[in-house]
Amino acid sequence: NAGVTQTPKFRVLKTGQSMTLLCAQDMNHEYMYWYRQDPGMGLRLIHYSVGEGTTAKGEVPDGYNVSRLKKQNFLLGLESAAPSQTSVYFCASSYGRGQRTEAFFGQGTRLTVV
């Protein structure tokens, strides 16, 4: 099973450029999340989705947009990249409720904005 797959794994952007990070899960999970990880700050929630067609803001949503057009995919967009968005980005998915509740993570995407 693939689990949660993030594309790409590494990317270097110039300031002002745009890009989209793709997250795909094959576990039929309702909930999906995007996090950024910075040294000393743990994982901070950017946006999340509780189902197809729905999205909501997390702790640090500014500068990012998301879409969940299909249940298995959750896209994170940067419209105009800034050096402050240099980070490692993680996507996760979960059932959300019940005994199988836990978050499954992708491998992470290391993004550098120069």
Place this chain on the structure above:
Amino acid sequence: AQTVTQSQPEMSVQEAETVTLSCTYDTSENNYYLFWYKQPPSRQMILVIRQEAYKQQNATENRFSVNFQKAAKSFSLKISDSQLGDTAMYFCAFMKPNDMRFGAGTRLTVKP
């Protein structure tokens, strides 16, 4: 919003000894889940242990166990018989179904 606090940025332990990592959280929710995740240098996030808030019994998984104090909003992780492969970042996490928050992490080093 929920907050999760890990007050120990770094810890070390000798191989085969026991170590406890601390975690506190703040929430007004009554039903939620708590987790410890391990992140080795490979960057992969690995679930160590899970605790449902409605369960009074502390969760255990082999060498890993938790001390869950719901009233005190405390959720510590005990690692027994520490092994070199336990060296990693450890994150405490709080989840209600539509939201999951993490602490800043504790870097654990197991020394031979």
